[in-house]
Amino acid sequence: MLKTAAKAGGLADRFRRVRATSAELAVGLSPEDQVVQSMPDASPVKWHLAHTTWFFETFLLSPNLPGYRPFDPAFGYLFNSYYEAVGARHPRPRRGLVTRPGVAEVAAYRDHVDAAMLTLLERGDAERLAPLVTLGLAHEEQHQELILMDLLHLFSCNPVAPAYRPYRPALRGPAHEGRWIAVDGGIVAVGHAGEGFAFDNEGPRHEVLLRPFRLFSRAVTNGEWLAFVEDGGYRNPALWLSDGWATVNAEGWEAPAYWRRGEDGGWREFTLLGEHPLDEDAPVSHVGFYEADAFARWAGKRLPTEAEWETAAAGIPATGLSPTGNTLGSGLLRPVAAAADEGFAQMFGDVWEWTASAYSGYPGFRPAVGAVGEYNGKFMANQYVLRGGCCATPDGHARATYRNFFYPHQRWMFSGVRLAEDA
Amino acid sequence: MLKTAAKAGGLADRFRRVRATSAELAVGLSPEDQVVQSMPDASPVKWHLAHTTWFFETFLLSPNLPGYRPFDPAFGYLFNSYYEAVGARHPRPRRGLVTRPGVAEVAAYRDHVDAAMLTLLERGDAERLAPLVTLGLAHEEQHQELILMDLLHLFSCNPVAPAYRPYRPALRGPAHEGRWIAVDGGIVAVGHAGEGFAFDNEGPRHEVLLRPFRLFSRAVTNGEWLAFVEDGGYRNPALWLSDGWATVNAEGWEAPAYWRRGEDGGWREFTLLGEHPLDEDAPVSHVGFYEADAFARWAGKRLPTEAEWETAAAGIPATGLSPTGNTLGSGLLRPVAAAADEGFAQMFGDVWEWTASAYSGYPGFRPAVGAVGEYNGKFMANQYVLRGGCCATPDGHARATYRNFFYPHQRWMFSGVRLAEDA
Amino acid sequence: MLKTAAKAGGLADRFRRVRATSAELAVGLSPEDQVVQSMPDASPVKWHLAHTTWFFETFLLSPNLPGYRPFDPAFGYLFNSYYEAVGARHPRPRRGLVTRPGVAEVAAYRDHVDAAMLTLLERGDAERLAPLVTLGLAHEEQHQELILMDLLHLFSCNPVAPAYRPYRPALRGPAHEGRWIAVDGGIVAVGHAGEGFAFDNEGPRHEVLLRPFRLFSRAVTNGEWLAFVEDGGYRNPALWLSDGWATVNAEGWEAPAYWRRGEDGGWREFTLLGEHPLDEDAPVSHVGFYEADAFARWAGKRLPTEAEWETAAAGIPATGLSPTGNTLGSGLLRPVAAAADEGFAQMFGDVWEWTASAYSGYPGFRPAVGAVGEYNGKFMANQYVLRGGCCATPDGHARATYRNFFYPHQRWMFSGVRLAEDA
Amino acid sequence: MLKTAAKAGGLADRFRRVRATSAELAVGLSPEDQVVQSMPDASPVKWHLAHTTWFFETFLLSPNLPGYRPFDPAFGYLFNSYYEAVGARHPRPRRGLVTRPGVAEVAAYRDHVDAAMLTLLERGDAERLAPLVTLGLAHEEQHQELILMDLLHLFSCNPVAPAYRPYRPALRGPAHEGRWIAVDGGIVAVGHAGEGFAFDNEGPRHEVLLRPFRLFSRAVTNGEWLAFVEDGGYRNPALWLSDGWATVNAEGWEAPAYWRRGEDGGWREFTLLGEHPLDEDAPVSHVGFYEADAFARWAGKRLPTEAEWETAAAGIPATGLSPTGNTLGSGLLRPVAAAADEGFAQMFGDVWEWTASAYSGYPGFRPAVGAVGEYNGKFMANQYVLRGGCCATPDGHARATYRNFFYPHQRWMFSGVRLAEDA
Secondary structure (H helix, E strand, O other): OOOOOOOOOOHHHHHHHHHHHHHHHOOOOOHHHHHOOOOOOOOOHHHHHHHHHHHHHHHHHHHHOOOOOOOOOOHHHHOOOOOHHHOOOOOHHHHHHOOOOOHHHHHHHHHHHHHHHHHHHHOOOHHHHHHHHHHHHHHHHHHHHHHHHHHHHHHHOOOOOOOOOOOOOOOOOOOOOOOEEEEOOEEEEEOOOOOOOOOHHHOOOEEEEEOOEEEEOOOOEHHHHHHHHHOOHHHOHHHOOHHHHHHHHHHOOOOOOOEEEOOOOOEEEEEOOEEEEOOOOOEOOOOOHHHHHHHHHHOOOEOOOHHHHHHHHOOOOOOOOOOOOEOHHHOOOOOOOOOOOOOOOOOOEOOEEEEEEEOOOOOOOOOOOOHHHHOOHHHOOOOEEEEOOOOOOOOOOOOOOOOEEEOOOOOOOOEEOOOEEEO | OOOOOOOOOOHHHHHHHHHHHHHHHOOOOOHHHHHOOOOOOOOOHHHHHHHHHHHHHHHHHHHHOOOOOOOOOOHHHHOOOOOHHHOOOOOHHHHHHOOOOOHHHHHHHHHHHHHHHHHHHHOOOHHHHHHHHHHHHHHHHHHHHHHHHHHHHHHHOOOOOOOOOOOOOOOOOOOOOOOEEEEOOEEEEEOOOOOOOOOHHHOOOEEEEEOOEEEEOOOOEHHHHHHHHHOOHHHOHHHOOHHHHHHHHHHOOOOOOOEEEOOOOOEEEEEOOEEEEOOOOOEOOOOOHHHHHHHHHHOOOEOOOHHHHHHHHOOOOOOOOOOOOEOHHHOOOOOOOOOOOOOOOOOOEOOEEEEEEEOOOOOOOOOOOOHHHHOOHHHOOOOEEEEOOOOOOOOOOOOOOOOEEEOOOOOOOOEEOOOEEEO | OOOOOOOOOOHHHHHHHHHHHHHHHHOOOOHHHHHOOOOOOOOOHHHHHHHHHHHHHHHHHHHHOOOOOOOOOOHHHHOOOOOHHHOOOOOHHHHHHOOOOOHHHHHHHHHHHHHHHHHHHHOOOHHHHHHHHHHHHHHHHHHHHHHHHHHHHHHHOOOOOOOOOOOOOOOOOOOOOOOEEEEOOEEEEEOOOOOOOOOHHHOOOEEEEEOOEEEEOOOOEHHHHHHHHHOOHHHOHHHOOHHHHHHHHHHOOOOOOOEEEOOOOOEEEEEOOEEEEOOOOOEOOOOOHHHHHHHHHHOOOEOOOHHHHHHHHOOOOOOOOOOOOEOHHHOOOOOOOOOOOOOOOOOOEOOEEEEEEEOOOOOOOOOOOOHHHHOOHHHOOOOEEEEOOOOOOOOOOOOOOOOEEEOOOOOOOOEEOOOEEEO | OOOOOOOOOOHHHHHHHHHHHHHHHOOOOOHHHHHOOOOOOOOOHHHHHHHHHHHHHHHHHHHHOOOOOOOOOOHHHHOOOOOHHHOOOOOHHHHHHOOOOOHHHHHHHHHHHHHHHHHHHHOOOHHHHHHHHHHHHHHHHHHHHHHHHHHHHHHHOOOOOOOOOOOOOOOOOOOOOOOEEEEOOEEEEEOOOOOOOOOHHHOOOEEEEEOOEEEEOOOOEHHHHHHHHHOOHHHOHHHOOHHHHHHHHHHOOOOOOOEEEOOOOOEEEEEOOEEEEOOOOOEOOOOOHHHHHHHHHHOOOEOOOHHHHHHHHOOOOOOOOOOOOEOHHHOOOOOOOOOOOOOOOOOOEOOEEEEEEEOOOOOOOOOOOOHHHHOOHHHOOOOEEEEOOOOOOOOOOOOOOOOEEEOOOOOOOOEEOOOEEEO
16 A cells, blocks of 8 residues: 555665655545544644644754755744744644635645655765654654554544545454463563664663563454453443543443444454454454553453563564564555464554553653654653554564553553453 | 626525635635644535535535435535534545645535536425425525625734735715614514524524614724723723633733734734725724723623613614615625614614623424434523624625524634613 | 421511521421522522621621621622622532531521621611511521422422421312302502502502403313313423423423322322322412413413402402411412312412513513612512412512413423403 | 640550541541541541541451451441452442431441450550551541542532531741752662551662752742742643643633632632631631642742652651741641741641642552552552641651642642752
């Protein structure tokens, strides 16, 4: 689906490719599809396309490209997401009220900034800016995933159940039975260190003491989740955290976010490819932390900690092009059944996996200096860490140390479960 | 602005003209502008265009045109506004989440229905359907006004303050001083009777006993309202109804809905023509009943009852083409200063005028039979009657017996004040 | 039940009697019962006892009794209800948080003020103050009724369903069948004029033009309401005002406020005398305007206007000691079946009767001067008028011109329905 | 203040003493004071007295004392706090609506259960029940602290600012300067093991890897917090977690919960002893996690983890009778300045100290079997751990492994801050 060049070049090439991918995601979407905000947690596609552009204009072009003129002075206010240090901003829940600038003007904004960025990247001092450009591209990749999540939510609100892309079958067999894989304990190092790019919240690399544990070889499937539903899992308070049980009742939850009853009473699932009968072999998706935790308790297991997950994942190639990886480049746009049973399947791609770990700073964590320091640190409360990436994550974006985070009640992202147990 | 044929023909001609006017209102609006819903009280332009079409399809074509096939079966659910008798409907606050069908598909829907309607209107039994067609056209005219109100609200939420149409000066002088005009009391008949079209809530015509009163010759101006603001009108509880005072404080009201402080501290007003310095000669607009009532108390006067207003208005030509009328056809798209002082000015057009009358059924009122009976009667609680029409009301739509109604806190419509006093 | 002196004396005697009745209402209530506020619309019994006292201290004693020292300076803030002109006040929804002063201190406050008031009333200029004292007593009588309404609501929130007073059977037979009584139309005068006390909102007396109508001879009974419930009245949107239907669904209404399903599925009613099987002969009570209006539509009738009601009621003795009156002095504390069929039964007492009239000022209405002018006028929006008094209204408090008012969704008062129809 | 026997006897003696302490806490409170619920997070004193009694009745007497008859069958529903396994319960936010049973009946309930419990404890098999009785007593001690927290909140809502107990000066000098105390890192064991009582959430004891760190020798004082306030700490978004900043703005926070501006502009603090000028030497109290975290960031430091805190606290006597401990038995009822500078001061008592640790289960944590298993585990989300006890904690209740927990926005408990830094 995403016809971006396979071969990487320098930073300018990479800039072109990432930027092109964002534009490709919007192909086939009408202006109407791109302007609406379906809930305060989500943003319009158009806003994502503009905000990622604003990042380059604000943090790269304005301070570094002599003579650069902002495309439109009003955009600084309109397309700032949450950087308090950069000034006032349009309130998040009102992003969907801005019909002008429209889709065409945002495309022009992208072109304007892209041209200037390529000029900047050809200058002698481009190397100095490489870390910040790389951050901007990683940032844009995160918004590519958000575009798909937010679009799925928007379309799920439409009674006519539109499909973003046509359905194509996945060349996978049924889910394999799976098995428990033991991992040794001891003092292990987790977190990012070294040359490659990582977000500030992935470091510092530090040692933790782990007890031996076992992790399941694949993600929990829709079929397994169905057994939980049919066993009354959503009606039994003994399985739930107290806040989770309050949420289940307040929201009337009976199943994952996009499961729907068909006219024959059977479960169906709304996806980016429209509504289809539930694929019992595919990983369950769009469950929140509360549900993940309740399911694990029902199963007599538990969620892994993020240190456990990372230790198990170390050494597995974290790419959508790997045998087991189902990330954005696969074009499947949904989680699918795990391939043949060889070690840990689905660790990268398919669904983000909830961990038992509350999101907080690693020992010695210091946010980056300046406005970009607001990127991760200020969200370190009330959220839980997810690991591994999903079918909407750009290829190569995630890695073993990558820390995604969401509130425990949220479930519009591609989020699933992998079980753990003590050894 | 609105290039509709000046000369009226038969019902089919009138159908064509009214339908064309709706389409003209959307000219210059992007698909983005037409899909967003800025608050639960408002609807997207696209929705208005589709819903008015749904009315003809549901109440005229499906029951009366043999072989008629609905354009899309899903539209019955999507574009029903509030007719419980016709079946389930998409919830009002979620109208803005429906990005598909888009603007182009709604245009095709309109074409499909228009063609079928014209076929229907050429049939031998068209005369039998004339009352319902006329109702459908009056209904569409109401939505034409709503399109402009809702668009003004949407644009007011946009920090870049877009203009719907370019500003053109009005050929009016300053507001004349105005004067009190006495009206006799006695037993008078109010309400609609006779041949012409009227909504069910305008009848039955019935007698009421009026005391002699005086009505002011023009609407309250922005300049007069400014004196109220500067006298602390919005900070003095003694002037307000208890519910109004609670609203002022909860909403932080300091002035009419679209007044804004300029950088120099002076008041400006956001209009369909963009943001401009406050025109102190023009009628105040976008005030709610609570504000109208408080202003009248501050002025030592009162609001007229609807019977008083109607008695005074009887005999004044209710048309935008009249010397004093500023309705949609004027193309001004805003209230303007009253013309020379000759009797009652601005009774029809410029701004709807709040009355002291709670909206309820006239003695002997019976809603129309069938689903269209849900048109007016079920809203007869908690709202107040406004009279006269405004600068966004289609020419010839209003009349002396016409009863508009809104909740006392609402103020996104073109609503103003005319004062009354006891004789 | 209420052992107050039967024989009336001068104003001082009347003062003593009214004040004693308030204290008698609290007999049998624990301090716990008297301090809790069960919802923002209700107030603690203790607050009522203190606020009525504050009225005399603030409006009578402080300005008129030389050397009077307020019992406690903090009480002015604590026990002001809504008089903006008198200064800041404790927010209404927080009345239940004030545990100190307690019940005993409030009793001392009452004694202190009563003694000072009796001193004041013995002074030579007492006659000058009589209108304001009389207003204070009428105000206290209103709070006597509120004490019982609020207490019923409080006890209804208690799972153990306490009884305020022991149940005593009423010496009434079954509800008589009832009949329609015709009333002539014409120009009639309504509203208060003349010597006796009335609230400012009861005047000025003025003429209105009435059409001939018929009013039913008794109130709608629980049995008749049960037929409405069993006919799906609460599930049929065609019967309801739009705002009413939204309320029914938001609140999950299925029956009047205090109806409850027994273990055998039969309806029971919670009353001031505890929970009992529904008395099908007694008037329905604790229904809101929305319900009253829906019931009337279901029955093919309508609610009377307040002018109709008042015209019909003129000449009927408005006292609890009359043959048909069931007001506070009856000690029944609940509405009961109408006595023998002789003209209009239950017009005064049993239940307040909803009218079709929105509450607004009569022509020429001017609020009283000063803080007491906030008594009625500022509530003239969004409420509906009820007429006649109820089983909790002090004897002699109501009269034919008396205008009670509540919001259309409220139903914790003793409110019922009498049907009307056009002649 | 609390005249309980100093000398401990057997379990029955301890039962008597703990139960007597609860009753002593209510001395001086009126029935009014004991029945009101000032917010959903708080409960009425009367409810605490009944609920702790219900615990013994439900978990000890009914299953274990032959022939025991519950005092009142309705109490099982009324006084269950959150044990889903035991059946339905009265909703928490409605606890304040239950005026009956009143204070006197709850006292009789306590007597009834106490007598039966003492009978049970004299039986031969009492030893078998000792762990559950001990849990019940620890549970009651927690509610003793809640009684004082909830009462402080209730009184803080009263404009007359009542004092629970008379003010007595503390025999402490000014706060000493304080210093950083280094603690070694390495593999350390944390959590409870062994004979003594502990809650299930304190175990299993397990090893963690700590880095060397420093902890400050005393708690942050009001004077230090004042510097934060005056430096604009509550107005600088850079200091706050994103959720915290949203809370500051939504709640309008400018200082700790019970700080108030005096008429001269100086800060005062509302306490259980009434309102007094701010004691700058005393530990700051009534701050939430968000504030604690922001203060630490402002100070260039951080909060300790719970493992760090526990490691530092190991070996310090955890008692109110210790030289440094200010717990309930001191009778001071407020945090006071630290005594002379000798090692860690104020670790136990004065104020609970926020840690950086989100509340979750220790490795291998399993809730207790049965309904009492709902005691701690189901709250392990969205809350943060506090350590050490406070001036309202019963003597001997807390210990080094004790884990208290609250939501990050809550601040009606006696909660303060001790700073940490990396070595």
